[in-house]
Amino acid sequence: MKDLDTDDYKHFICLEIANAASDIVEILPNSEYRIATNYSVV
Numbered sequence: 926m927k928d929l930d931t932d933d934y935k936h937f938i939c940l941e942i943a944n945a946a947s948d949i950v951e952i953l954p955n956s957e958y959r960i961a962t963n964y965s966v967v
Contacts, residue, residue, distance in 0.1 A: 940964055 942962045944950055952958045 942960055950958055
């Protein structure tokens with residue numbers, strides 16, 4: 926990623942939501958599907 930310095934990976938994590946594995950939803954052409962998630966750090 927162009928906006929990160931060489932050691933920046935040591936200070937953050939990347940979390941992504943996915944349409945994958947056993948919970949796949951087929952998204953047909955000209956349609957949409959919205960997916961959301963909540964994260965918390967304790």
